[in-house]
Amino acid sequence: MTPLPWALSALAVWRLEREKHFATWRTGEGALRVGGRWSPAGRPAIYTSLDPATAILEVAVHKGFDILDTDPHRLLQLEIKDPPSAIKVVRPEDVPNPNWLRPGTLSPNQQAFGDALLQAYGLVIFPSAVSTHSWNLVIDVVAGAGRFELASEERFALDTRLAARPTGPKAA
Template structure:
C-alpha cells in the first residue's frame, strides 16, 4: 500500500515510482532511455529517470507510450524508491511553466526540453504536472546528482489487470 501522508498519520516520506521493462532492470537508474530519445522535459543526451509520486501515474505514463497490450505481454518491474531529503525537490506548479500547452498531451518541443534541461541541471529532483493525468505529478530524477539521495529501492514484478486489455 502507498503510505498515508503525514497529515493523515502516515510516514511523511516522499516516494517515487517508475515502471520499467524487466529486460533493462539492471540499468533502471541510468536514464539511458531518456538520454537516447529525449523526453517531454529533457533533450537527447540528458540522463533522467521519469518517475511519478504514485504507481498508478507511473503505469499510465508508460501505457500511453507502449499501450496496454505491451504491458500485458512483456515483463515489467514496478520500482519504488524514497527521496532522502524532500527539500531538494524543485516543485514546478502549473502556473510556473512558461507555456501551458506543454502540460497537455502534445509532442514536446525543443523549447520545452530546454526548459526541463535547465531545471534538471539545477536540481536533483524536479516535480512537474503529468500530461497524462493533469491531477498527478511526474518526478524527474537527475541521474548525475540524485542517485546518492535515493534509498529503499524496491522492485516488484508488475502485473497488468487483464481487464484493461480485455476490450479492443
C-alpha cells in the same frame, strides 16, 4: 491537482520498468538516448511518478496496455533521501506555455526549460501531462546522484481488463 505530500518526512516515487532493462534502471539510458518531456536527448534522466497508477499510465500512453499485458515489467518504488521541501516543484502556473502540460509534440523550448531545472536542482517535480491531477518526479542521474535509492520492486501484473478487447459481436 492532487496535493503534494509535504507533510511526509520521506518521499516515495514509482517507476514501471521493462524487466529486460531492470538491471540498468538507474542509468537514465532511455532519456539519454531519446529525451523526454522535460529533458533533451543527451541528459540521463529517470522519469518517475508520485503514485503507482500514474507510473503505469505514463508507460501505457507510449507503449499501450497490450505491451504491459505481454511484456514483463517491474514496478519499482524509489525512496528519495531529500526532504520533500528540498525538491524543486514546478506548478502548472510556473510553466511558460500551458500547452507543455498537454499531450502532444514536445517543444525544444520545453525540453530546455526542464533541462535547466534538472541541471540546477537534480530532482524536479512536474505536473503530469497524462493525468492532469497527478505529478511526476524527474531525476537527473548526475545531479541527483546519491539522493535516491531503490526501496522495493515487484513483478508487475496488468489488470487484464485493460488489455485490448477482440472486435466483433459481444458474447451474451
